[in-house]
Every structure is written in C-alpha cells, then in structure tokens.
Amino acid sequence: MNWPVGIAYLLASLTFIAGLRMLSSPVSARNGNRVAAAGMAVALVATFFLPGMKTGNFWFIFVAMAVGAGLGSGSALRVKMTAMPQMVAIFNGMGGGAAALGSVLEYVHKTPQSSQVMAVGLSAAIGAVSFTGSLIAFAKLQEIIQGNAHKWRWAQVLSGVLGLAIVALIVVLMTGSTSGDTGTLVLVGLTALALILGIVLVTPIGGADMPVVIALMNSMTGVAVALAGFVLSNELLIVAGALVGASGTLLTVLMGRAMNRPLTNVLFGGFGAVSVAGGMELPVGATVRETSADDAATLMCYSQRVVIVPGYGLAVAQAQHQVRELADLLLERGVQVKFAIHPVAGRMPGHMNVLLAEADVPYDLVYEMEAINGEFPSTDIVLVVGANDITNPGARDDPHSEIYGMPILNVDYARQVIVLKRSMRPGFAGIDNPLYYDPKTAMLFGDARASLQKLVTSVKSVAKPRTSRRSDEGRNLQETHRS
Amino acid sequence: MNETLLGAYVFFLAIIVGFQVVSRVPSMLHTPLMSGTNAIHGVVLISGILVAGQATNTATRILGCVAVLLGSLNVFGGFVVTNRMLEMFHAAPDKRS
Numbered sequence: 001m002n003w004p005v006g007i008a009y010l011l012a013s014l015t016f017i018a019g020l021r022m023l024s025s026p027v028s029a030r031n032g033n034r035v036a037a038a039g040m041a042v043a044l045v046a047t048f049f050l051p052g053m054k055t056g057n058f059w060f061i062f063v064a065m066a067v068g069a070g071l072g073s074g075s076a077l078r079v080k081m082t083a084m085p086q087m088v089a090i091f092n093g094m095g096g097g098a099a100a101l102g103s104v105l106e107y108v109h110k111t112p113q114s115s116q117v118m119a120v121g122l123s124a125a126i127g128a129v130s131f132t133g134s135l136i137a138f139a140k141l142q143e144i145i146q147g148n149a150h151k152w153r154w155a156q157v158l159s160g161v162l163g164l165a166i167v168a169l170i171v172v173l174m175t176g177s178t179s180g181d182t183g184t185l186v187l188v189g190l191t192a193l194a195l196i197l198g199i200v201l202v203t204p205i206g207g208a209d210m211p212v213v214i215a216l217m218n219s220m221t222g223v224a225v226a227l228a229g230f231v232l233s234n235e236l237l238i239v240a241g242a243l244v245g246a247s248g249t250l251l252t253v254l255m256g257r258a259m260n261r262p263l264t265n266v267l268f269g270g271f272g273a274v275s276v277a278g279g280m281e282l283p284v285g286a287t288v289r290e291t292s293a294d295d296a297a298t299l300m301c302y303s304q305r306v307v308i309v310p311g312y313g314l315a316v317a318q319a320q321h322q323v324r325e326l327a328d329l330l331l332e333r334g335v336q337v338k339f340a341i342h343p344v345a346g347r348m349p350g351h352m353n354v355l356l357a358e359a360d361v362p363y364d365l366v367y368e369m370e371a372i373n374g375e376f377p378s379t380d381i382v383l384v385v386g387a388n389d390i391t392n393p394g395a396r397d398d399p400h401s402e403i404y405g406m407p408i409l410n411v412d413y414a415r416q417v418i419v420l421k422r423s424m425r426p427g428f429a430g431i432d433n434p435l436y437y438d439p440k441t442a443m444l445f446g447d448a449r450a451s452l453q454k455l456v457t458s459v460k461s462v463a464k465p466r467t468s469r470r471s472d473e474g475r476n477l478q479e480t481h482r483s
Numbered sequence: 484m485n486e487t488l489l490g491a492y493v494f495f496l497a498i499i500v501g502f503q504v505v506s507r508v509p510s511m512l513h514t515p516l517m518s519g520t521n522a523i524h525g526v527v528l529i530s531g532i533l534v535a536g537q538a539t540n541t542a543t544r545i546l547g548c549v550a551v552l553l554g555s556l557n558v559f560g561g562f563v564v565t566n567r568m569l570e571m572f573h574a575a576p577d578k579r580s
Binding site: 012013016017019020021023024025026027029030032033034036037040043044047048050052053054057058060061063064065067068069071072073075076077079081084087088091092094095097098099101102103105106108109115116119214215218221222224225226228229230231232233234235236237238239240241242243244245246247248250251254341343348349350351353354357358360362363364365366368 | 485486487490493494495497498499500501502504505506507508509510511512513514515516517518519520521522523524525526527528529530531532533534535536537538539543544546547548549550551552553554555556557558559560561562563564565566567568569570571572573574575576
C-alpha cells in the first residue's frame with residue numbers, strides 16, 4: 001500500500017470512530033453520520049490509486065457504483081420509516097454478500113499466504129450466511145414470505161450439520177493440500193453451504209424476533225468485513241468491520257436482555273410457534289371494561305400526568321401524527337405528557353423513537369423504560385396505543401407466562417389505563433394480556449388511527465378548566481413546548 | 484511484525500474502541516446507529532473495487548463489479564437513510580440551543 005492511500009485509509013478509520021462517537025447525542029448525530037460518510041468517500045477515491053489497478057477496468061467499476069448508488073439512495077429516500085427494519089436488513093445483506101464475494105475472488109486472484117486462508121474461508125462463510133439470512137429477514141419483514149415462527153427440529157439439526165461441514169472445509173482449505181483449482185472448488189463449496197445455512201437459520205425465526213436477528217446479522221457482516229480486511233491486508237476494513245461487529249454484538253445482547261431471552265433461544269427456540277398452552281391465569285369470569293372516546297378524552301383532560309405507550313400497532317395504523325396532535329392538545333391544557341418506549345417497541349431497536357421523531361414529537365418528551373418505570377405509580381393515566389406484550393404484567397408476576405422475566409413497562413401501576421386496541425386478539429407473541437382484565441383498565445376498541453382521531457376531536461370539545469388545576473410541572477412543560 | 488498479527492492487534496483494539504463508543508449511544512438512536520454502522524461496513528466495497536480493478540479476465544471483472552454493486556448499495560443506501568432519520572430528531576423548540 002502506498003503512503004497517500006494508507007493515510008487516506010487511516011483518516012477514514014478515524015472518521016468512522018468519530019462519527020459513531022457523535023451518535024451519542026441527537027444534537028451531534030447528524031454531523032457524525034456526515035463525518036463518517038466523508039471519510040468513506042475519501043477512502044473510496046483513494047482506492048483507485050492503489051498499485052495494480054488497471055484504468056481499463058475503471059469504467060466497469062464506475063457503472064457498477066453508479067447503479068448501486070442510484071438504487072441504494074433511491075430506495076433510502078423513498079422507504080417509509082415503518083419499513084426501516086427491512087431496509088437495514090437488505091443493505092446489511094448486500095454488505096455481507098460483497099464481503100463474501102470479494103474474499104472468494106481475492107483467493108482466486110492470488111492464492112493468499114497460509115495465514116490468510118482461514119480469514120478467506122471465514123469471511124466467505126460468515127458473509128454468505130449474513131447475505132441469505134438478511135434476505136430472509138427482509139422477506140419476512142416485507143411479508144413476501146410468511147413471518148411465522150416454526151419449531152423445526154430438522155432445521156436445527158441441518159444447521160448443525162452445515163456448520164460442521166463448513167468448518168471442516170475451512171480446515172481442508174487451510175491444510176494447504178488443496179490449492180489452485182481444487183482450493184477454489186472447496187471455497188466455492190463452503191460458500192454455497194453457508195448460503196444455505198443462512199436460509200435454514202433464519203427461516204424458522206418469527207417476526208417478533210427480527211430485531212435480534214437484524215442486530216446479529218449486522219454484527220456478522222461486520223466480522224466478515226474485518227476478515228476480508230485480513231485477506232487484503234487492509235487495516236481500514238479491519239477497523240470498520242470490528243466497529244460494526246462490536247456495535248451489532250452490543251445491540252444483540254441488549255435486545256436479548258430486553259426480551260429476557262438468550263441468543264440460542266432466539267435462534268433455536270421457535271418462540272411463538274405454538275400458541276400459549278396453559279400458564280394463563282386469568283381470574284374466573286374476568287371481564288373487559290369498554291370505554292368511549294369522549295369518556296377517555298375527559299379523563300385525560302382533567303388529569304395531571306399522562307404517559308403514552310406507543311407500540312408497533314401505532315406505526316402499522318400510521319397514527320403517529322394523530323398521537324402527536326393528541327399530545328399537543330393535552331400539553332396546551334397543561335397536562336404533563338410523556339412518551340414511554342420499551343426497548344423492543346417496534347421492529348428493531350430504537351424504531352419507535354424514529355417513528356415518533358418522524359411525527360415531530362420532540363425527543364425530550366420521549367423516555368426509555370428505565371427512566372420512566374418509576375413514574376407510573378404517580379401517573380394518572382397511561383394511554384397504551386397498539387402495544388401489547390411490552391405492557392403484559394404477566395411477564396413480571398406470572399412465572400407460568402411464556403414471557404415471564406421479560407422487562408416490561410409497569411403501566412398497571414398507574415391509576416388508570418386506557419388501551420387502544422383493534423380487538424381482543426392476542427399480541428405478536430400470541431400471549432394473552434391480563435392487563436386488559438384489570439379493573440382499572442378501560443378498553444377503547446377500533447383502529448388506532450380512528451380512535452386517536454376521535455380522542456383528538458373529543459379533547460378539543462372538552463371545556464378548558466378555568467381554575468388552575470394544572471400542576472406547575474405541567475405548566476412548565478406546556479410553556480416549553482409552545483415557545 | 485507479521486502482517487496478520489498486526490491485523491489482529493488492529494482488530495481487537497478496534498473492537499474495544501467500538502464497545503466503548505457504541506455503549507454511549509442512547510437507545511433513542513439505536514436505529515440510526517444500526518443503519519449507520521451498516522453503511523460503515525459497506526466499506527467492504529473497497530475489496531470489490533480492488534478485485535474488479537485488478538481483474539485480468541472477464542469473469543473476475545464481472546463478479547468484481549457485482550461485489551462493487553452490492554457494496555455501493557450498502558454504502559450509499561446506508562448513509563442516505565441514516566441521514567434521513569437523523570434529520571427528523573429534534574428537541575422541544577426552546578431547548579435546542
């Protein structure tokens with residue numbers, strides 16, 4: 001590697017780290033992304049100046065890059081925020097595929113030294129698993145194929161066999177007994193097996209677990225890229241891949257913790273494959289109390305503290321803007337309004353925050369689970385919109401519940417709970433929610449968007465209180481919000 | 484020093500840095516974090532450029548360009564979508580200063 005290019009790569013590595021560092025605050029995050037993108041641009045341009053590059057090939061590369069850039073940015077600009085998990089999944093798959101293909105081609109191009117052969121094999125295998133795994137995750141999220149979970153014992157066995165076969169082939173490749181064409185054949189063979197492994201691994205996993213799968217695939221692509229860096233003796237790829245690998249691993253662990261499930265359980269548990277058998281201990285004769293939009297609106301208008309718990313149902317109903325309008329109206333009346341976000345609300349980590357941001361909800365009204373869970377006992381009303389399992393008290397109290405141990409938002413500690421729900425159908429995990437049978441819970445049935453619209457209309461018609469019933473805190477927030 | 488060993492140093496140190504830096508990212512920004520890191524690993528596009536750029540036969544040239552295509556989808560799509568998300572985040576008006 002020549003000097004100027006090496007320095008460009010070093011610069012790019014530093015911008016990646018700086019960019020991620022700037023993501024620690026929403027204020028600097030935007031520039032962080034731009035810094036990293038600028039570093040990327042420098043590195044890409046520099047690559048063309050490496051020795052051995054044939055200018056005759058450049059036009060082909062430019063065309064491929066232009067097509068990729070066009071398609072990538074085009075879909076990135078058009079994608080709906082609700083479809084973000086699919087988008088991340090498919091981009092991630094592209095990266096994995098590029099890593100695998102790059103490593104295989106590099107092996108064919110110039111048979112690398114023995115210490116690099118393991119990196120070639122691993123990079124190809126992990127990249128390939130990430131490629132097909134991400135594509136399956138994309139297809140499931142996009143509902144091109146069924147999102148259901150399956151408890152397929154044979155799939156687990158097959159995954160094991162494929163994994164062992166891939167490892168064995170990598171060992172064969174490393175022994176050096178195969179080189180040239182035979183080596184290429186072995187490498188292509190193990191890559192093909194890895195492509196199948198990706199499909200077998202992800203297909204049985206249910207849609208509810210996709211946040212974990214996407215985070216895992218992200219980290220796998222990162223590792224594949226780092227390994228490709230070893231193959232090419234390119235430190236930039238090693239740094240970038242390691243950063244992403246670390247980030248993906250951290251998010252995978254966080255998601256697993258938020259769902260109270262170890263990774264092995266996500267990958268091989270077939271969670272939600274069977275509808276819940278037993279464990280539901282609803283009081284005999286438990287009934288559900290229904291309320292009207294007018295009653296619910298009046299209750300909220302005359303309370304001091306309201307917490308809104310949005311779930312993915314909100315996004316499905318495209319009701320983010322209605323919920324923001326409702327929050328604005330309540331804030332104007334001096335009611336303190338906060339949003340509570342569970343780490344797995346939505347379809348990927350942080351998804352709900354993006355959806356609320358899209359609807360212009362200021363991020364300082366949005367609270368994480370740990371930050372708000374202590375506040376529920378002093379909350380007058382919790383409004384649950386399109387969220388289910390993350391509010392299920394069974395996860396906290398009922399050892400027989402299938403989701404027992406999963407941290408939840410303790411909405412049942414609030415004085416009253418209003419749940420907006422389409423019907424009594426169980427949630428994504430297929431588990432009934434005792435919250436709905438709690439005497440202090442009132443259900444407002446209907447499409448989330450329509451119900452919120454009704455609430456907005458009703459709140460507008462509720463006479464504003466003349467005397468100051470407002471809490472000081474509420475008034476402060478209101479002023480904050482208005483100015 | 485052996486090049487692979489040097490790479491291993493870089494790899495493990497970068498992992499440590501990665502954990503440190505990423506654990507400071509608030510969960511509010513985890514989706515942009517994921518799509519941003521996604522764009523960063525698209526840097527593997529470089530390997531596609533190298534393979535395609537040094538290609539001496541048509542097959543390698545074509546396959547290299549496929550890798551370039553996949554990689555650029557990853558890079559450009561990733562950064563654009565992350566930027567789009569981050570532009571939506573804002574604080575309540577008077578807290579912005």
